[in-house]
Amino acid sequence: MKIAFTSTGDGWDAKVDPRFGRTDYFLIYDDATEAFTLVDNTEIRSVEHGAGPKSAEKIFELAPDVLITGNGPGGNAASILTKMKMKIYVGAGGMSIREAYNAFKNNELQKGV
Amino acid sequence: MRIAIASGKGGTGKTTLSVNLALKLAESKSTALIDLDVEEPNGSIFLKGKLINSLDAQRMVPVWEQKKCNLCGKCPAHCLYNAVIRLGDYILVMPELCHSCHACSELCPADALPMQASPLGTINHFQENKLDFLESRLNIGLEMASPLINQALAYTDKHFATHEYQILDSPPGTSCSMIAAVQTADYSILVTEPTPFGLYDLTLAVETLRHLSQPFGVVVNRWGIGNNEVIKYLEKENIPLIAKIDHQREIASFYSQGKILYRDFPTVNTALEAIISHLEALK
Amino acid sequence: MKEIVCISGKGGTGKSSVVAALSWIAKDEILVADCDVDAADLHLIFAPEPEKSEEFYSGIKAEIDPSRCIACGICAAKCRFDAIHPVGNVYQVKPLDCEGCGYCFHVCPQNAISLPEQMVGHCFTSNTRFGCKLVHAKLKIGADNSGKLVAKVKNEAKQLAAALEKEYILVDGSPGIGCPVISSLSGANLALLVTEPSLSAQSDLERLWKLIQKFQIPAACIINKADINPNISHEIKKWLKKEGIRMLAELPYDEDFQAAIVNGNSVLEYNYTKWQPVFEKIWQALKETK
Structure with missing residues (x-):
């Protein structure tokens, strides 16, 4: 299973970025291979409007099975992610990737829209 | 004559002044009040007239026709607002982000993004006594204030052209929607309060109106709460001080209930008379 | 790090006064970010001295x-x-x-x-007379606030808060319900709503709440000038309860607030003995709201 986190950096000790649209990185964890892939999203800083859809487009390309983030994605991003039937979990903002992963495994994260 | 009531910051009494001035003017002159604060239209809290006309305001947005699309990928590149997104074999249009520029539609080689009317908000025309009142209300989540403002102004041109006074309750701040409202006016009245916040925001509004070469004067609301700095500023800058409205706690209480002020508060009535004679002298 | 965003929907409810008062109480624990860029007023109280200034580019023409x-x-x-x-x-x-x-x-x-991208203003990091740092921006005429600018101000604030080991960022949020306020809320841990008992403010508050719910951010509320209209205050309180928003405080209508601003002060500096306990209580309650 491929799990995407909105993150502030790489590895287990990085933090989950609470923002979806304006997150600096997506960190993908594949639990089959136990490998991380860090995807740079910092170009979003230059996007004036529509950061949510732009990041959702990226998630589409990355095609994870699950997305874990902090706040729920805003309306536009949410409608795209719904269209993609993406499984979203929220409420992990500020946790480390490890904490968020464990919380997800233990069914402690809230389901997003 | 078209008068824009504006202010640099919110909460200075712009809507209160617009409503009271319009009602007072309507006692003796044909008057229309146009609420252009489309994101937060509150004029109707004070005015409860008879609904004469209600329009659904619309704008044009592209709609994707899958059958025609050859997935060339040009439309997301043509849309600089990120309102057109490609997800694999799908093209998604996000109307909330669309500015109706038509570029993606007209530049599509396959005609797969025809423009269609989409809801923008509502425009309601009320009548209370002799006052015509136009309320424009933007749908939640949309950021397209300017097109709705322009439609409300077009309605004004069509239906209230012969009115002696058209009072525009402008959006607050110095953003492009405020500019869209004030640049069509013959004269603007800036409402401020005598505090450092009020003064600072006033200077921003003054800079904006001067940039647009729009004539204007100032009304100081809640006179008595702050200090004299705003008056000194107006004198130094040679800006007409049209009227001062005294601060009274009771006024805030009346306002909170959505009540009209000038019949109960002489300071408001006197200020309105001063504003009207100022405006009459401009003719 | 916890990010508390103060918003009001409608202008004139006293949001900036509340932010200034809380900043005075919490000055050792916080960093302040002013995202009310269209009418950025906090600098009138904080007397910031910029230590860093950066040109800000946004939008194209x-x-x-x-x-x-x-x-x-x-x-x-x-x-x-x-x-x-x-x-x-x-x-x-x-x-x-x-x-x-x-x-x-x-x-x-x-x-x-x-x-070409437009240079629309400047973004500053400043020292203030309170002691805490302030990140703020100033726009040129006719330039609009944007989600991008708000994100920039908040990013600067976050990095600096992390470097200085500050536990809280207090954000003076943007007005309205558009893109800037969405960006103000994005990534926040708590929304502090400052409202007043008027029909206008009440209707704006309800519009704003619809937006906050989309982000699943908890909220707390202060009713300012509550005694101006006790009936509407009561209505708002009922509504807050129904929506699950924590009611933090009702502040009375008090001329101290204006008088403090006129002196370029927070209300605590104007009358410490009267207001310190009030805002200390609010700040403690805010810290424990989840």
Whole structure:
């Protein structure tokens, strides 16, 4: 299973970025291979409007099975992610990737829209 | 004559002044009040007239026709607002982000993004006594204030052209929607309060109106709460001080209930008379 | 690190006064970010001295190179914003009307049109007389606040707060319900709503709450000038309870607030013994709200 986190950096000790649209990185964890892939999203800083859809487009390309983030994605991003039937979990903002992963495994994260 | 009531910051009494001035003017002159604060239209809290006309305001947005699309990928590149997104074999249009520029539609080689009317908000025309009142209300989540403002102004041109006074309750701040409202006016009245916040925001509004070469004067609301700095500023800058409205706690209480002020508060009535004679002298 | 965003929907509810008072109480624990960029007033109280200033670029506007323009008029015909007009024997863009859609850029047969990013203002990091740092911005005339600018201010604030080991960022949020306020809320841990008991503020509060719910951010509320209209205050309290928003405090209508601002002070500096306990209580409650 491929799990995407909105993150502030790489590895287990990085933090989950609470923002979806304006997150600096997506960190993908594949639990089959136990490998991380860090995807740079910092170009979003230059996007004036529509950061949510732009990041959702990226998630589409990355095609994870699950997305874990902090706040729920805003309306536009949410409608795209719904269209993609993406499984979203929220409420992990500020946790480390490890904490968020464990919380997800233990069914402690809230389901997003 | 078209008068824009504006202010640099919110909460200075712009809507209160617009409503009271319009009602007072309507006692003796044909008057229309146009609420252009489309994101937060509150004029109707004070005015409860008879609904004469209600329009659904619309704008044009592209709609994707899958059958025609050859997935060339040009439309997301043509849309600089990120309102057109490609997800694999799908093209998604996000109307909330669309500015109706038509570029993606007209530049599509396959005609797969025809423009269609989409809801923008509502425009309601009320009548209370002799006052015509136009309320424009933007749908939640949309950021397209300017097109709705322009439609409300077009309605004004069509239906209230012969009115002696058209009072525009402008959006607050110095953003492009405020500019869209004030640049069509013959004269603007800036409402401020005598505090450092009020003064600072006033200077921003003054800079904006001067940039647009729009004539204007100032009304100081809640006179008595702050200090004299705003008056000194107006004198130094040679800006007409049209009227001062005294601060009274009771006024805030009346306002909170959505009540009209000038019949109960002489300071408001006197200020309105001063504003009207100022405006009459401009003719 | 916890990010608390103070918003009001409608202007004039006393949001900046509340932010200033809380900043005074919490000055050792916080960093302040002013995202109310259209009417950034906090600097009048904080007396910031910028230690870092950065030009801020946002949005694009079309520009026509007159030496390449052949006055074919295609750009003007395509522009939906009536922003391009003939001037002499070339076409020119009216910057205030241009929405930066880039349509003209795509269709110009002479490639005479460019879309330069606009320098719309400055972003500052400042020392304040309170002791805490303030991140703030100033826009040029006619420039609009944007999600991007708010994100920039908040990013700067976050990095600095992390470096200084500050536990809280207090954000003075943008008004309205558009893109800037969405960006103000994005990534926040708590929304602090400052409202007043008037029909206008009440209706704006309800519109704002719809937006906050989308982000699943918890909220707490202060009713300012609560005694101006006890009936509406009561209505608001009932509504808050129904929506699960924590009611933090009702502040009375008090001329101290204006008097403090006139002196360029927070209300605590104006009358410490009266207001310190009030805002200390609010701050403690805010810290424990989840």
